Amino acid sequence: MRSTTSAGTSSFSRSLALLVAGTYFMEILDGTIIATAAPGIAADLQVRPVDINLAMTSYLITLAVGIPISGWLAERFGARRVFTAAIAIFTIASLLCALSPNLTFLCIARMLQGLGGAMMVPVGRLVVLRDADRKEFLEAIAYLTWPALIAPVLAPVLGGLLVTYASWHWIFLINVPLGIIAFIVATRVVPDIRARKVPPPDWFGFVLCGVALAALVIGMELIGSAPTPWLAVVLWLVLAALGTVAALVWFKRSRHPLLDLRALRIHTFLVGNAGGALYRLIINAVPFLLPLMFMIGFGWSAFEAGLMTMAVFAGNVLIKPATSPLIRRFGFRRVLLLSNAGGALVLVACAFLNPDTPLIIIAAVLFVSGVLRSIGFSAYNTLQFVDVPKARMAGANTLSSTIAQIATGLGIAVGALILRAAQALLEGTPDAAPVASYQWTFAVLGVLMLYPVIEALRMHRTAGDLVR
Structure with a gap:
């Protein structure tokens, strides 16, 4: 079933x-839920709980490295073929995870x-956005945003329930029926x-980007370990910085770069991917x-x-x-100012929570946090694409997905570092x-949230009005 615009033409x-x-929800959930099951997995596989971090890191690295090539694969082999293959890979891999000896x-x-997830979500989002009329962007993005809001909050609770009342295998087995259903629906x-016309793949850019992203993920993941191997952290982050500089230089000079940086010249895309x-x-550090x-x-207790x-989830x-409706009524600039300034105040309020704070006050703070989080995610996720031409949508989507994955992955690491x-x-x-220490964090x-506030203040009042 397709919605229609006022002119009667089909939209998304x-x-x-x-x-x-739904596939996005599966991807995010699997990136976070394993942390809850780490002790049970470690006991079953006869390793230390801290060693399970390797399973988390390997997933995040492959996800981050694979996203940049997803756009080219969709252009070359077709969105349906790549998307269904990604679902199949993700589902089979989930079964293999549950059977791991x-x-x-x-x-x-x-x-x-991670390979399946890297192709699954960016390709799927590209198809939705290409199919959507500008006036339907807000509604389309609203559908695509909820997994990023809900999955990180539900993961600890769902993981705890599955591990407590079933076994750790079910955090992966639950993907199998969902994946089969998604595969069947996707074919239709x-x-x-x-x-x-598809340009040749930018393999050199892929290698540079892969090295930079892998080094960044490994370096930031090591920060969260105890004790932190600071020498290794510095070496990995230096490699990430060098790889990033080399990749950016290459992307600017290459005729057919893996990541098309031209989208950053569009102000709304830049704001949506900087702030x-x-x-x-x-x-993402908060959950x-x-x-x-x-x-x-x-x-x-846990x-x-x-x-x-779950109060955050309720607000979301x-x-x-x-x-x-809020974005249509007040515009992107006002909504982002509200969500970012309010988010900063909520974080400061969290800094004043203590064991003696009444439960109703704690729940209210978290509920408001969830409300503002939902508004902010929806605004940013829509704003970044409102002025991107259809011809550049594939490159912009790949670049945006890469940036978002980096930011999401860094959230926990930066929170742990602070x-x-x-x-x-x-x-x-x-x-x-x-x-x-948590209050100071x-x-x-x-304080860091003030930068998105300042960036929102610098936006033009009519920014994004094309989709309102």
């Missing part, structure tokens, strides 16, 4: 948008999962879009920090912490139907209570 397919959103097998299966609703990247980084603060700082975190879901720094500074002082994140 809601069934296709829901399908892509040892950690090495699990890591290889997770890399295969995904159009076979492909380019008439939007920092926004995503900060927002990681909140349960830890409740468990370690407040002394709550169930109590997960239950309270309840405001979602109103996000598009937390470690706060713990080190407070050690041995009168303020060294377990909750204090939220305060720092609140």
